[in-house]
Structures are given as C-alpha cells and as structure tokens.
Amino acid sequence: MADTAQISAHGGTQPARGRGLFGLLLVAIPVLLVGWLIIYPILAAIVSTLLVDTPEGATFSTASYRFFFSDGYSLANLSLTLWTTAVCAVLLLVCGLPIALYLRFSTSRFAAYVQGLAIFPMFVPSIILSYALIRTIGPNGTVDLLLNAAGLPKLPSPYLTPWGPVIGLVWDNLPLTVLMLTAGLGAISSSAVEAARDVGAGPIRVFVHIILPRMGNSMLVTISFAVLGIFSSFTLPYVLGPASPEMMGPFMMRTFNDLADPLNAKTQAVVSFGICLFFGLFYVWSIARNQGSRSR
Amino acid sequence: MAVSPRVLAPEGAFETESETTMAKLTIEHLRKSFGATAAVDDFSLDVDDGELVCLLGPSGSGKSTILRMIGGFEHPTSGTLRIDGQDVTRLPPERRPTGMMFQSHALWSHMNVFNNIAFGLKLRRLARAEIRRKVEEALELVGLAGYGNRQTFQLSGGQQQRVALARSLVLEPKILLLDEPFASLDQHLRERLREEVREIQQRLGITTLFVTHGQDEALAMADRIVVLRNGQCEQVDAPDIVYRQPQTEFVAGFIGSMNFLRATVEGGRFRHGDLSIALDVADGPAVLAIRPEDLGLAPAEGETGATVLRSTDFGSHIMVDLESEGGVRVKAMTSPALRFDKGSRAKLAPTLYGVYRDNRLIASGRLPASPGECKINRSVQTA
Numbered sequence: 154m155a156d157t158a159q160i161s162a163h164g165g166t167q168p169a170r171g172r173g174l175f176g177l178l179l180v181a182i183p184v185l186l187v188g189w190l191i192i193y194p195i196l197a198a199i200v201s202t203l204l205v206d207t208p209e210g211a212t213f214s215t216a217s218y219r220f221f222f223s224d225g226y227s228l229a230n231l232s233l234t235l236w237t238t239a240v241c242a243v244l245l246l247v248c249g250l251p252i253a254l255y256l257r258f259s260t261s262r263f264a265a266y267v268q269g270l271a272i273f274p275m276f277v278p279s280i281i282l283s284y285a286l287i288r289t290i291g292p293n294g295t296v297d298l299l300l301n302a303a304g305l306p307k308l309p310s311p312y313l314t315p316w317g318p319v320i321g322l323v324w325d326n327l328p329l330t331v332l333m334l335t336a337g338l339g340a341i342s343s344s345a346v347e348a349a350r351d352v353g354a355g356p357i358r359v360f361v362h363i364i365l366p367r368m369g370n371s372m373l374v375t376i377s378f379a380v381l382g383i384f385s386s387f388t389l390p391y392v393l394g395p396a397s398p399e400m401m402g403p404f405m406m407r408t409f410n411d412l413a414d415p416l417n418a419k420t421q422a423v424v425s426f427g428i429c430l431f432f433g434l435f436y437v438w439s440i441a442r443n444q445g446s447r448s449r
Numbered sequence: 450m451a452v453s454p455r456v457l458a459p460e461g462a463f464e465t466e467s468e469t470t471m472a473k474l475t476i477e478h479l480r481k482s483f484g485a486t487a488a489v490d491d492f493s494l495d496v497d498d499g500e501l502v503c504l505l506g507p508s509g510s511g512k513s514t515i516l517r518m519i520g521g522f523e524h525p526t527s528g529t530l531r532i533d534g535q536d537v538t539r540l541p542p543e544r545r546p547t548g549m550m551f552q553s554h555a556l557w558s559h560m561n562v563f564n565n566i567a568f569g570l571k572l573r574r575l576a577r578a579e580i581r582r583k584v585e586e587a588l589e590l591v592g593l594a595g596y597g598n599r600q601t602f603q604l605s606g607g608q609q610q611r612v613a614l615a616r617s618l619v620l621e622p623k624i625l626l627l628d629e630p631f632a633s634l635d636q637h638l639r640e641r642l643r644e645e646v647r648e649i650q651q652r653l654g655i656t657t658l659f660v661t662h663g664q665d666e667a668l669a670m671a672d673r674i675v676v677l678r679n680g681q682c683e684q685v686d687a688p689d690i691v692y693r694q695p696q697t698e699f700v701a702g703f704i705g706s707m708n709f710l711r712a713t714v715e716g717g718r719f720r721h722g723d724l725s726i727a728l729d730v731a732d733g734p735a736v737l738a739i740r741p742e743d744l745g746l747a748p749a750e751g752e753t754g755a756t757v758l759r760s761t762d763f764g765s766h767i768m769v770d771l772e773s774e775g776g777v778r779v780k781a782m783t784s785p786a787l788r789f790d791k792g793s794r795a796k797l798a799p800t801l802y803g804v805y806r807d808n809r810l811i812a813s814g815r816l817p818a819s820p821g822e823c824k825i826n827r828s829v830q831t832a
Binding site for chain 2: 342344345347348349350351352353354355358362363366367
C-alpha cells in the first residue's frame, strides 16, 4: 500500500517532458505497425504504378492510370462499385435507423430480442451468408419454391445481378450500422425528447427537429464506415454479383490472378484506395469535430 | 410579461371550453404499477387554480412518476387525470395543456436560446413577429433579456434552468410541472432561483406542481405540500401544518429534525427515563415526537437526567446533543444564554409534542416551559 502510494506520488511529480515521452512510447508500437503494414505498402504500390521498369531502367509513367480511366470495362466496374456502395449506404440507413430508434427508445422487453436479431448477421461469415442467399433468393430457391407452392409465378432472381451483392452487403453490414446509430442515439437524452413532446411536437417532428440534427455526426461516421467496408468488399460481390461488369474487389483479384497483370491490379487498388481515402478523411474529420464539440 | 395560464393548443390538441384562466387539476385514484411493484398507489389530489403544490418524498416515493403521469410521459395503470374537468388521462404529452421543466434542463444543444424557446411556438405556426415578441417577453420574465443569440452551452447552470423555465412558460400552459429543477444547482443559486420561480408563479397565477426531495424547498415555496411514501400519500397540508402537526410518524421524521422517544403507555402515562407525561390514549407502545426547538432543557441535580454529549454553537442558537436516560440520542435547541457542558446532566422538558402509534398521530400536546407534569391540550383521533 505504501509502495503504491509512493509510486503514484512519484508519477504525479514526474516532469511533463518525461510523461510526454512515456505517452509517445505507448503509441509507438501501433504507429510503427501501421507504418510498416499499411502506410509502406500503400506508398510502395503508388510508386510501383508510377515508376515502370523499362529496358532503360525505371521511368515515370502514368500509362496504367490512363489505361484505367480510358478503358470502358474498368470504368464500368468502378461505376458499378460506386453505385453498389451508394445504394447499400442509403439502404443501410433506411433499414438501420428505424431499428436503432426502436432499440433506443423502446422500453419493451421485446427490444432485447430485436437487438439480438439485428446483431446476429455479424456472427455469420460472408461465405455462409452468400450460399444461404443463393439457396433463398437464387433460382429455384426457397422463395421460388414457396411462390410455386402458392401457385404464383417465379420472381426474377437478384442473384448474379447488381442487386445480389446489394442484398448481401446490406444484410452483412446492418449490425454494425445499427450498433453505431444506436450509440449515436444514446447521446440524445430522453428528457430532450420529452421536452420536445411537452412543447407540442409529435413523433415525426421530434425525429426531424430534435433527433436528426443531433445525430448527424453519428450518421456521417456510420456512412463512412459502411462505404469503406462495402467499397472494398470481395466475397459477397464475387459470389452473388454479376460477372460483367463486376465490383472492384473481384476485378482486382481477377486482374492479378487470372490475367497475371500486377501493374493494372495495383492501379485498380490505388484508384480504389483514393476513393476510400476520401471517406476515411471524412470519417476522421467527423470524429475530430465530434470530439471538439464534446470538449466545449 | 402578459401571459396567462391558457394553453396555445396545437391543432387537434386539448382545447378549453371557456376563455377563463381557471386551471384546476383533479387526480382521482391514480395508480401506476411496474410489474408487481406499485410506484403510485391510489393517489388522489385536487390542485386549485394558481396554487403551487409540492410533491415531497424520499427517492422511490413515486413523486416524479405522478408528475410524469400528469405530463403524459407515463401512462397510469388506472385512475383519472382531469384538467378543468376535461379528462386528459390518455392524451399524449403534446396534446396536454401542461408545461414541464426537467431536472436536467433538457435544452436542445443544436439550437440557440431563442430557438429553444421559440420551438413550441413555431410548431403552432405563429407569425414570426409574434414568436419574436413572445420569446423576448419570456426571456425578460426570467431575467435573460438579450440572451437569445447565445448557444445553450455558453450559459451557466442557473441560466440554463431559466431558459428551460422560459420555454415552458412561453406556451402559457394551464399547469406548470417542475421536476426537481434545482437539483443540479449549488445551494446559493438554488435558493435564489426558487425565490424567482415562486415570484414568477405568483405573478402569472399559474397552477404549479413541484417535485422535490428537498424539504426546505417545499417549505419555502409551496402553498400545500403532499408528502409521499412508497407511492402513497402520507399527508397533504400547508407547509406550517405539515411541519408543526405531522399526521404520521414518517412525516414527522421526514420533515425537519425530530426526536423520537419510544416507550409503552401504562396507566395513561408515558414514561421515558425521568420524563413522564400523562396521555389520554389507550395503553400500549407509543412514540413521543419532539422537535429540537420544542425540547427545553433544565439543569438536573445529581445523577438523573440526560447526559450532554456535545454542544454546537450556531450563533443564534445552540444545538445540544444528549443521550436520554433511556439510551436514546436526542437534540435540543437552546438559547445561547443557556449553556450545557459536555458530560453534564439536563432534564428534558418538551413544550410541544406529538404521540404516534402505528405511524398515525394519536395525540399531541403542549406543556409549560418548565419541566413537570402537564395536562394534555389536545388529543387526536386515529385515522
């Protein structure tokens, strides 16, 4: 006990410079790992797409980027990826927000079961989900069987269309979206909502005027996260998506493996990274702004 | 501010039949259960127009639940709530002619002070100039004129509570509900704000229900105090009556400081140590309750009387802690002229007392200032 007191007293009187050094040491390992495993490969990839080996030696060239942005197939793949990401982000918000609102404000015991159900997809591997969806909404899947049993015509299957990955990605990303939105809603006190109702606001006006403006930041963070995850997804677009055009994940893999073209694969990766970086910076900006408003 | 306790009802909301400003609240057999637990049990109360009633009780006594049911934030399990005779029991909060001030201010941090107050008026689609006029009047009423453009986080705790009060008052509710609004403020600010709120309430003549667990707040502000315990009403009376004639042992102990001496009444006489009082009550166990200011002390001779444990000089009076001959610790408030040293003996000489049995007041009396036998002045029928 006495030792502890002495140590804490010593720590308390440690010079500020020493404490700062200790703090830097604590973050040094993760920072070095990020530098080694993330920053360095990114820089190496960017450099290797711009410095091309020729018989005369390495020369600066933007040929691979010019090819990417002039190739119709590459651009179609990029636009499909952007379309899938945008549709998924909107659908995730549309599906996740009502669930998060219910979980935040419901006092029912049923809410716990809804939460469990909403979080469940997080524990299902993408590959299992993909095959489950094929068996459910694919040709001659459960939906077709039920429609057939009811004497109804089959519906066009979203399997192998752009909507296939959309359904899978929304299902897969819903738990994280719900969790993040619920956390954002947690910052809105019940009394703030009750005060709005007290002055005459019905549920819709409470949502529009009180809840929505105060969870804008958490929605931005949620969208940033969802976009980053969806843009770089591979399994669900690979298994459920169309063969052509295809999303950037499968496109990169096929360019690298099947076409044995690492330069173009890296170029696709750098372009994907550039787009994701925009959302990454957006996320960092949201977090910084949020912390700034908290410290006020 | 030219506001009157009359609601500016949104479309389809509660509307008054007449243009009078009468706002009487009637609560009949209100009950609220959470599972098997009754938070409020058969609570009835009439609050007259312009009256300020304090709901007072310890934590878990159901006072906030009652207020929330009046505001529409909790649905009663059974019972009826009427405002000016109109049943509002099943109306949602936004359609009730009530205004609530929350313990945590509940200001909307994404709006400035003006917009916080104007929000309810905007919902009612009032003209912009009318909204501005009303908001400025409300701000002036709570002493925050010129603060409209401030952000809420730029205000102190007391200023935030004033904004919350202005937000409630600007809609001219029939009933103002205050849910421990000063709980998060320091003592000095609390005292100042409660005076201001009382003054505004009296100026507007608005019917008000105030929830608090601070008895000083209740005694200072209320026209009537409702003392609650375990969801049930223990006593409803004016503050001085609640303080001087508590009807139950719980109220006697909860309001102010009280000495309780327990003994058995035998042959119409209550005996505790050398204290002996004739009581016109049936024999049996009884509790004698005496406030410190009603417990006189006289120097005792020899080894009889209560032992002085400590004397604390508060300037205007001295608080003497004693241990009675029955081994009970009691407090007596004496004049600075009369001093008792630690370890000395003193005779207990109550001047005003109540007698309780089974939590009910069964007798009360007044004794002459000097110790000795005395006849009972008044006896009370048990409930």
